[in-house]
Amino acid sequence: GDSVTQMEGPVTLSEEAFLTINCTYTATGYPSLFWYVQYPGEGLQLLLKATKADDKGSNKGFEATYRKETTSFHLEKGSVQVSDSAVYFCALTSGTYKYIFGTGTRLKVLA
Amino acid sequence: DAGVIQSPRHEVTEMGQEVTLRCKPISGHNSLFWYRQTMMRGLELLIYFNNNVPIDDSGMPEDRFSAKMPNASFSTLKIQPSEPRDSAVYFCASSLAWRDSTQYFGPGTRLTVL
Numbered sequence: 001g002d003s004v005t006q007m008e009g010p011v012t013l014s015e016e017a018f019l020t021i022n023c024t025y026t027a028t029g030y031p032s033l034f035w036y037v038q039y040p041g042e043g044l045q046l047l048l049k050a051t052k053a054d055d056k057g058s059n060k061g062f063e064a065t066y067r068k069e070t071t072s073f074h075l076e077k078g079s080v081q082v083s084d085s086a087v088y089f090c091a092l093t094s095g096t097y098k099y100i101f102g103t104g105t106r107l108k109v110l111a
Numbered sequence: 112d113a114g115v116i117q118s119p120r121h122e123v124t125e126m127g128q129e130v131t132l133r134c135k136p137i138s139g140h141n142s143l144f145w146y147r148q149t150m151m152r153g154l155e156l157l158i159y160f161n162n163n164v165p166i167d168d169s170g171m172p173e174d175r176f177s178a179k180m181p182n183a184s185f186s187t188l189k190i191q192p193s194e195p196r197d198s199a200v201y202f203c204a205s206s207l208a209w210r211d212s213t214q215y216f217g218p219g220t221r222l223t224v225l
Contacts, residue, residue: 034213041218042218042219043115043202043204043216043217043218043219044154044202044204044214044216045215045216046213046214046215049213089154097142097144097159097161097166097167097206098156098159098167099156099214101153101154103153104153104154
């Protein structure tokens, strides 16, 4: 079945450092790919998404490119801030209602 | 829009008691999801409604769990009787359309069963 694999956390970075959180997937067909973010005490919220190969999703300085050849959707940000500290979830949906979420990667940014 | 509303935000109860969690989806959304989040199991889909009809309840852990959606603006998740292993954060999410659509999550209900 479909699956999403994310890098284990926690990831600890200093402010202004470069961030990469790896995400790879297995899916039949042509999935849509998402990154959700969960701040402490809150629900998940959409950060960005891409619906077809080579699409780049971007929001708030975060970017991720849908790479069909490597089945990846890595999240990147050039300069992280303390306020980016959160848990990040990679997810996919293959044209149905059901989302497949990764296990989440906790990011901690130190001032 | 107020977003997805859940109540209560926190619930502490004793084993054996009935627990009811409530959700108001975003107006106009026709899909509703209940999830459970724990450290051990991550985010699990419990049940999915489309146009108020339960479509997939395969994630409901056992008969102690039940969910209803009597109308487009309200849903409940009930646990009866509750057990300590039910302690988790329960999220409700809604979406506008069911295919490749963004899901909007509520703030969650943190349930503690003593």
